[in-house]
Amino acid sequence: xxxLNIKDLKISFNTDTGVVEAVNGISLSVGEGESLxxxxxxxxxxxxxxxGILRLIQCPPGEFVKGEIFYKGQDILKMKDQELRxxxxxxxxxxxxxxxxxxxxxxxxxxxxxxxxxxxxxxxKEEAERQxxxxxxxxxxxxxxxxxxxxxxxxxxxxxxIIAIALACHPKLLIADEPTTALDVTIQAxxxxxxxxxxxxxHTSMLLITHDLGVVAESCEKVAIMYAGxxxxxxxxxxxxxxxxxxxxxxxxxxIPSISKKMDRLKPIEGMMxxxxxxxxxxxxxxxxxxxxxxxxxxxxxxxxxxxxxGHFVRCHRCRSWVEELKVERGVGV
Amino acid sequence: MLRYILKRLxxxxxVLVGVVVVVFTINYFTSISPAAVICGSMATDEQIAAxxxxxxxxxxxxxxxGTYFFNIxxxxxxxxxxxxxxxxxxxxxxxxxxxIRIGLCASVLSAMIGxxxxxxAAVKQNSSLDYASTFLAILTGAIPSFCLCLLLQLLFAMxxxxxxxxxxxxxxxxxxxxxxxALMPVAMTMRMTRSAMLEAIRQxxxxxxxxxxxxxxxxxxxxxxxxxxxxxxxxxxxxxGISLTGSIIVxxxxxxxxxxxxMNSSISQKDFITTQGCVLVAAFIMTFMTxxxxxxxxxxxxxxxxxxxxxxxxxxxxxxxxxxxxx
Numbered sequence: 001x002x003x004l005n006i007k008d009l010k011i012s013f014n015t016d017t018g019v020v021e022a023v024n025g026i027s028l029s030v031g032e033g034e035s036l037x038x039x040x041x042x043x044x045x046x047x048x049x050x051x052g053i054l055r056l057i058q059c060p061p062g063e064f065v066k067g068e069i070f071y072k073g074q075d076i077l078k079m080k081d082q083e084l085r086x087x088x089x090x091x092x093x094x095x096x097x098x099x100x101x102x103x104x105x106x107x108x109x110x111x112x113x114x115x116x117x118x119x120x121x122x123x124x125k126e127e128a129e130r131q132x133x134x135x136x137x138x139x140x141x142x143x144x145x146x147x148x149x150x151x152x153x154x155x156x157x158x159x160x161x162i163i164a165i166a167l168a169c170h171p172k173l174l175i176a177d178e179p180t181t182a183l184d185v186t187i188q189a190x191x192x193x194x195x196x197x198x199x200x201x202x203h204t205s206m207l208l209i210t211h212d213l214g215v216v217a218e219s220c221e222k223v224a225i226m227y228a229g230x231x232x233x234x235x236x237x238x239x240x241x242x243x244x245x246x247x248x249x250x251x252x253x254x255x256i257p258s259i260s261k262k263m264d265r266l267k268p269i270e271g272m273m274x275x276x277x278x279x280x281x282x283x284x285x286x287x288x289x290x291x292x293x294x295x296x297x298x299x300x301x302x303x304x305x306x307x308x309x310x311g312h313f314v315r316c317h318r319c320r321s322w323v324e325e326l327k328v329e330r331g332v333g334v
Numbered sequence: 335m336l337r338y339i340l341k342r343l344x345x346x347x348x349v350l351v352g353v354v355v356v357v358f359t360i361n362y363f364t365s366i367s368p369a370a371v372i373c374g375s376m377a378t379d380e381q382i383a384a385x386x387x388x389x390x391x392x393x394x395x396x397x398x399x400g401t402y403f404f405n406i407x408x409x410x411x412x413x414x415x416x417x418x419x420x421x422x423x424x425x426x427x428x429x430x431x432x433x434i435r436i437g438l439c440a441s442v443l444s445a446m447i448g449x450x451x452x453x454x455a456a457v458k459q460n461s462s463l464d465y466a467s468t469f470l471a472i473l474t475g476a477i478p479s480f481c482l483c484l485l486l487q488l489l490f491a492m493x494x495x496x497x498x499x500x501x502x503x504x505x506x507x508x509x510x511x512x513x514x515x516a517l518m519p520v521a522m523t524m525r526m527t528r529s530a531m532l533e534a535i536r537q538x539x540x541x542x543x544x545x546x547x548x549x550x551x552x553x554x555x556x557x558x559x560x561x562x563x564x565x566x567x568x569x570x571x572x573x574x575g576i577s578l579t580g581s582i583i584v585x586x587x588x589x590x591x592x593x594x595x596x597m598n599s600s601i602s603q604k605d606f607i608t609t610q611g612c613v614l615v616a617a618f619i620m621t622f623m624t625x626x627x628x629x630x631x632x633x634x635x636x637x638x639x640x641x642x643x644x645x646x647x648x649x650x651x652x653x654x655x656x657x658x659x660x661x
Binding site: 051054056084085086087088089090093094096098101102103104105106107115116119120149151152162165 | 537538539541542543544545546547548549552556557560561634635636637640
């Protein structure tokens, strides 16, 4: 059963310098107990999507132009404030990108964890405190430190506190927005492992936002690649990693240094991410695409999502014609 | 913490000495001799010289200022008024309660109006409510104090007869002075609260609080305001300090025997020793309020508190944090 289903979501920001289209009609779904990795460069609209799911985007300047976000069949965008508050933190919770600034500096970490328990479970203070201490233990922070303030913790520990807050009410869906970006590599592994373990024991679904394909391979079943506010390729981890179709995804893989192959230079994707206030026509990736010159449709027409193999969608004119040719050939062959 | 307070109290001494030296020096070099003013325009030079000798004004600068400090330290007195012959300290003590009464009420009033108005303006940023309260703040801040006092007197005392026009006979007579003293701080507190709240409300931890599903009331009061308090406390501390030292203008216009009134009359009567005492007391109140403000910071923000106590416990605490990291 699908726990989260986003349909044709479009979010834009009305600024003084014009309309910034941050998210352009994305659709994705996360099944129960499943993990989806949302991958993309900085500025692709990943965080906006995540904040949109919890409706944490300030409106105005933000605006949900169109689309629906279904959580367990209920449209989040049509929820009343009270329903929304009951859902936030209890049903869907979020781990934020920067642990340094995501904790309230003037409240003890114990207070910050028990606050969410107290609010959602309507239990006594003692019960909330007991659960808070159990939660701290789960993220391996000594219980006697519950009375300390965020400034007394290191970055990795702060991120673990944030994980404890996010998981305190055993949410059904966890949105992790680059949970390891601000941490150094050894702590990254620790934090990821912890999220994965807690996710398994609580049977939580996860939307993992990252720009690190390695992280996705480690903890997700499905992947969606995001570029300029659109999902350009999506499918299972095997589809994306082994049968990479979209030129952008290929470019991402080429940008990762390989240990096994000998390489002098990395092959980065040429050019820059387009300005979301001034997106190119047709395929958003065509100015940077090494194959775009092959087809005049790239610059003119916006590609629609095309199913290459069951469950593996690609938004690319070239892939489409390529696959159709293949089908025709096969058809002839039979 | 206690060591910090003690250190700060000791640091007040050079400030106060500095204030006395500055005021004393200015008075000393003023061309008008207090003795001449006391003796009147008909007095002969001999009479003035005799008066100067009596008051100790004929002695050299260093001897005069030395005697002043010596009397403060050994006898705990600020000298006797040249004109009334009563101890300056007693004169101040009898007037200070009036000033404190007005100052405290005005400070409480300005905080009680300024903070909620500032929060409201920040939460409903760019709404008509925000613009209205900003306009009101600028308006009240822009009216000169003496002008406002006179207008209040004209309207509420002369025309409507709601309040007495001056003096301190009944509790009603305090109302107009309190309002006059409070208006400027209201504007300052409101503006500062608004900008501090706007700053805090954009922070990531406020978003975290919202993501927890907490009601907006909790988000604003517990998460945003607590973090916005430091600049608000600074402004309130300063306002209390200023209003406790007495407003010369308000006290003079409303004829309230307070510190400001005493300061004003002593200056015009060239009763310099009284002026000096008043300034010293005012400076003491001001520096003491600054210390109090800094101590309130520690209550509000645990990071600042840890700085104050650093000296003693630093070694022990850093070890604790390191130990926690390893785990």
